[in-house]
Amino acid sequence: MRLSLANGHTLWFHGGNLHIPLKELPRTAMPSPERKRTTMHPHRERMLARLEAAIGYRFKDRRLLAEALTHTSYVHASRRRNGCDNQRMAFLGDSLLTFMVSKRLMENYPEDSEGNLSRMRASLVDTTALARLAEQLHLGALLLLSRGEEKIGGRTKKSVLAEAFEALAAAVCLDGGISCAERFANRLYGSLLTREGMDGEARDYKT
Incomplete structure (x- = not known):
């Protein structure tokens, strides 16, 4: 009827x-x-769009990206009850990057011993290496920090930058899946994850 x-x-x-x-x-x-977005200043919106272009990934849920760029000091200073900092994401990102770098080293160096692979991996995922990658993306300028952390140079601290890079990797994975996270890592590490790059540069990446 x-x-x-x-x-x-x-x-x-x-x-x-x-x-x-x-x-x-x-x-x-x-x-x-439409994508899930957070309300933000147009200038920051443009900066995040440039970051997405640099990493080759466009977030469906911008809230994940915002969380990845929020330092714990900012949440504490703003006293937000439901505020989320990037520490949990950094925890996940640390494991993700270790796995993805290990996988590529296994593929590129099938004859190398576990000891050699471990040393190469350590040079690619330590705080110094991750901070360098974060600097290439200008993550320091995008971080949400407390005024106190800002005054003591938080935007250039290696530990802060390394955690931000780990959190960014996790955000990509949570938003797009493990395959997107692998493409992110391959893009950012570039030649360091190829046989040619590892032969020349990555073995001495700490220097």
Whole structure:
């Protein structure tokens, strides 16, 4: 049975059930294809867009990116009850980067011993190495820090930058999956994860 409403919509009854054609639903009932974004200043929006271009990944949920760039000092200073800093993401990112670098070293050096592989991996995922990668992305300028942390040079601290890079890797993985995280790592490490690059530079990456 069909029932026409005064607003022009049509309802169908079949077998005692009510059916509403999708085309009859108001726009607010249809799912939105837009990305989940956080409210932010246009300048920061542009900076984050440049970061996405640099890493070759566009976030579907910008809240994950925002969390990855939020230092714990900012949350404590702002006293946000539900505020999230990047420490948990850094925890995940540390494991992800270790796994992805280990995988590439296994592929590129099938004859190397466990000891050699471990030394090469250590030089690629230690604080100094990760801070360098973060600097290439200018993550320091994007971090949300407390005024106190800012005053003591938090934006250039190796430990802060390394954690931000780990958190960024985790954010990519949580937003797009492990394959996107691997592409992120391959893009950022570049030649350091190829046989040619490892032969020349990565063995002495700490120097």
